[in-house]
Amino acid sequence: TQLLEQSPQFLSIQEGENLTVYCNSSSVFSSLQWYRQEPGEGPVLLVTVVTGGEVKKLKRLTFQFGDARKDSSLHITAAQPGDTGLYLCAGGTGTASKLTFGTGTRLQVTL
Amino acid sequence: NAGVMQNPRHLVRRRGQEARLRCSPMKGHSHVYWYRQLPEEGLKFMVYLQKENIIDESGMPKERFSAEFPKEGPSILRIQQVVRGDSAAYFCASSQYGLTFTDTQYFGPGTRLTVL
Numbered sequence: 001t002q003l004l005e006q007s008p009q010f011l012s013i014q015e016g017e018n019l020t021v022y023c024n025s026s027s028v029f030s031s032l033q034w035y036r037q038e039p040g041e042g043p044v045l046l047v048t049v050v051t052g053g054e055v056k057k058l059k060r061l062t063f064q065f066g067d068a069r070k071d072s073s074l075h076i077t078a079a080q081p082g083d084t085g086l087y088l089c090a091g092g093t094g095t096a097s098k099l100t101f102g103t104g105t106r107l108q109v110t111l
Numbered sequence: 112n113a114g115v116m117q118n119p120r121h122l123v124r125r126r127g128q129e130a131r132l133r134c135s136p137m138k139g140h141s142h143v144y145w146y147r148q149l150p151e152e153g154l155k156f157m158v159y160l161q162k163e164n165i166i167d168e169s170g171m172p173k174e175r176f177s178a179e180f181p182k183e184g185p186s187i188l189r190i191q192q193v194v195r196g197d198s199a200a201y202f203c204a205s206s207q208y209g210l211t212f213t214d215t216q217y218f219g220p221g222t223r224l225t226v227l
Binding site for chain 1: 115142144146151152153154155156159166167169170202204206209214215216217218219220221223
């Protein structure tokens, strides 16, 4: 069974701080996706990484896929209250279509 | 282009009743996935369907749960004789090509099922 562990589970920071969320597994994934989910809504895709060592930037968010494609990180620079939400990583394998979701990191950014 | 639509958004059932959850994929998408999210947990894959076919149901409980995606109309997730443990948010996602390596799954807003 493929498992994705995220850390930390909860994170409460003040506006302007930086943070990193980790997504780790003992399994290899062919793609790794990051989603953000707000209360009462479905997950919204932020980014997909497919190459080991790949780094993608989305404004203040930086995503990295581990060299061995077993782990990923999400770094947010100068967090804002609008970044508040549940961050989920999800791994995909080449021949299967289902996504394996991580345990989630709940982020709260306060003024 | 409308996104993935799910209805109802909230559904309340008593133990023993049936629950029917509907999902209309994005226009042009023929691949549908159902996931379940228990409170304070991540999403768990249930089933993957293409039009008129179940491709992967490895995450679906063996009893009481069924899914279909007919040629015409929305995908339906059906839960018979619901129990309190079925209370969860059920999300539908759709994609164009059906491979996670190159494809994106777009999620609907979910149906929140409460079993009394």
